[in-house]
Amino acid sequence: MKAVNLIPGEQRQGAGGLASLAGRSGGGALIVLGLLAGLAALVAMYGSAHRSVSSQTGEVTAITAETSAVQASAGRLTPYTDFVTMADQRTQTVAQLVQARFDWSHALHELGRVLPAGTSLSAMHGTVGPTAEASTTTTATAGAPTSSTPPGSTPVFTLTGCAKSQTVVAQALQRLRLMDGASEVQLQSSTKSDTGSGGVSGGCPANDPAFTTQVTFTGLPSAPATSAPTSGSTTTASVHSAGATEPVSTASGASR
Amino acid sequence: MTTRDRLMLIGIAVLAVLLGVWFTTVAPERERASKVTAEVEAARKQLASAESQANSAKDAQAQYSSAYSSLVSLGQAVPPSSETPALIYTLDKATHSRDVEFSSITTGASGTASPGASATLATESAAFSQQPFTFIFNGSFVDLYKLLDQLEGFTVQTSSGALHVNGRLLTIDSVSLAPNASEASASGKPKSGQLTGTITATAYVLSAGASALGGATPSAPAGASTGTASTTSSGSATTPAVVKATP
Numbered sequence: 001m002k003a004v005n006l007i008p009g010e011q012r013q014g015a016g017g018l019a020s021l022a023g024r025s026g027g028g029a030l031i032v033l034g035l036l037a038g039l040a041a042l043v044a045m046y047g048s049a050h051r052s053v054s055s056q057t058g059e060v061t062a063i064t065a066e067t068s069a070v071q072a073s074a075g076r077l078t079p080y081t082d083f084v085t086m087a088d089q090r091t092q093t094v095a096q097l098v099q100a101r102f103d104w105s106h107a108l109h110e111l112g113r114v115l116p117a118g119t120s121l122s123a124m125h126g127t128v129g130p131t132a133e134a135s136t137t138t139t140a141t142a143g144a145p146t147s148s149t150p151p152g153s154t155p156v157f158t159l160t161g162c163a164k165s166q167t168v169v170a171q172a173l174q175r176l177r178l179m180d181g182a183s184e185v186q187l188q189s190s191t192k193s194d195t196g197s198g199g200v201s202g203g204c205p206a207n208d209p210a211f212t213t214q215v216t217f218t219g220l221p222s223a224p225a226t227s228a229p230t231s232g233s234t235t236t237a238s239v240h241s242a243g244a245t246e247p248v249s250t251a252s253g254a255s256r
Numbered sequence: 257m258t259t260r261d262r263l264m265l266i267g268i269a270v271l272a273v274l275l276g277v278w279f280t281t282v283a284p285e286r287e288r289a290s291k292v293t294a295e296v297e298a299a300r301k302q303l304a305s306a307e308s309q310a311n312s313a314k315d316a317q318a319q320y321s322s323a324y325s326s327l328v329s330l331g332q333a334v335p336p337s338s339e340t341p342a343l344i345y346t347l348d349k350a351t352h353s354r355d356v357e358f359s360s361i362t363t364g365a366s367g368t369a370s371p372g373a374s375a376t377l378a379t380e381s382a383a384f385s386q387q388p389f390t391f392i393f394n395g396s397f398v399d400l401y402k403l404l405d406q407l408e409g410f411t412v413q414t415s416s417g418a419l420h421v422n423g424r425l426l427t428i429d430s431v432s433l434a435p436n437a438s439e440a441s442a443s444g445k446p447k448s449g450q451l452t453g454t455i456t457a458t459a460y461v462l463s464a465g466a467s468a469l470g471g472a473t474p475s476a477p478a479g480a481s482t483g484t485a486s487t488t489s490s491g492s493a494t495t496p497a498v499v500k501a502t503p
Contacts, residue, residue: 027263031270038274042282049285056292063299070306076480077313083477084316086470087323090330093384094425097460098413104428105405112397127430149427 100220102128102155107217110179111157118164119172122203122210126157128220155181155217158188162204162211166190169211176215184216324474331468333411333425334384334460343459346423347391350406356395359452363389384460388429393453394436400453404428407457427458 104126115121128149159176163169169190176185190211193204204210335342344361351358393400410423436450462468471478
């Protein structure tokens with residue numbers, strides 16, 4: 001037989017709701033327990049934060065002292081850093097000036113190689129003149145080493161000579177284009193004289209045309225980018241003196 | 257007031273107390289802790305930076321002797337003063353190694369200098385000043401172009417990137433070759449292909465105020481306080497340019 005509770009639901013004790021949770025103390029014990037738990041948690045958090053502050057304050061003090069000591073040590077060596085930086089900069093400047101040069105010897109060797117038989121030169125004038133672009137570059141990069149032949153400068157040879165015939169002049173023009181680095185060969189004049197000047201200063205024999213031509217070479221290349229001098233960095237380039245080899249700074253490429 | 261309401265009020269009061277404790281005590285301490293943590297991080301970064309600087313400085317100290325040697329070598333290429341006598345000596349030795357006559361040397365701009373070269377004669381680089389020269393040599397075509405190779409070969413850069421310094425750094429601005437009038441025979445033709453080569457070139461010297469070594473000695477740079485540094489040397493150690501010519 002199943003038992004039936006005949007007490008009305010709202011009058012039952014301990015059957016659920018806040019009142020049942022409160023128990024006989026009316027909930028006071030539960031609240032005190034909650035308060036204590038909350039306070040304990042707060043105290044724990046405060047203690048943890050306080051311990052962290054204390055230990056880290058000491059750590060800051062120690063690190064600051066160590067930093068000061070290290071900075072003082074580095075400060076004592078500053079003259080070395082400055083000196084090595086100066087050496088790096090000077091080496092790079094010299095390297096850039098070396099790279100900005102035109103290889104005259106090679107160009108003259110090429111000239112002698114390509115001139116055909118039946119031609120002779122009475123004068124040769126070669127210059128390395130800056131182009132407009134090179135001039136702009138030179139003024140724009142203040143502080144960069146200023147070469148007398150800055151990157152972008154165009155070497156130009158002006159050749160004056162004699163040939164056996166106008167055909168040989170044409171052949172000479174074709175051959176001059178074979179010079180290493182020549183970008184343009186322009187004939188300025190080729191004049192045959194019936195009498196010939198026959199004198200000094202490169203006069204041509206009678207019936208031999210005297211020609212003047214201009215050979216323009218490609219502009220001098222820009223110096224390759226070099227890393228900023230950093231003291232203490234591993235360096236690859238060297239400065240060789242008479243018998244001495246000392247690694248100093250970064251530079252690349254071969255140049256004369 | 258029912259039991260339920262009373263419990264709610266007490267709970268709210270407890271919560272308020274706990275929040276009060278949080279905002280007045282715990283939260284400020286936690287904020288302080290986070291600030292100190294940030295300070296520790298900043299201090300560690302500063303320490304790392306200082307240690308990096310110190311390591312760089314130690315590396316620089318280790319490289320000092322090689323840097324000193326390099327600067328001494330570069331003093332041959334770019335001396336602190338014009339060192340024209342040494343240049344003449346070097347050129348003379350170079351021509352002796354070939355069948356070339358060293359006829360003349362002129363300082364300053366030449367009338368045959370290119371406009372571009374003239375425009376830059378007075379300019380100064382960041383560290384170097386330009387010093388224009390005009391040389392006149394007499395010799396055959398082959399000897400003259402080999403001489404040009406020798407002149408530019410005083411300071412060269414090898415394929416490995418190393419600088420090889422064996423004399424003054426020269427940049428040749430222009431070259432003119434013409435028959436040597438003094439060698440011309442009665443027929444008006446030059447004898448045995450003798451030419452006069454007029455070469456305008458630029459040498460470089462350190463800018464005014466710059467010294468070759470900045471007062472450094474072989475053992476330590478100026479201003480360095482090392483136990484091994486010699487104190488007998490004077491501070492103004494402007495090293496003379498040493499030009500070694502190898503014929």
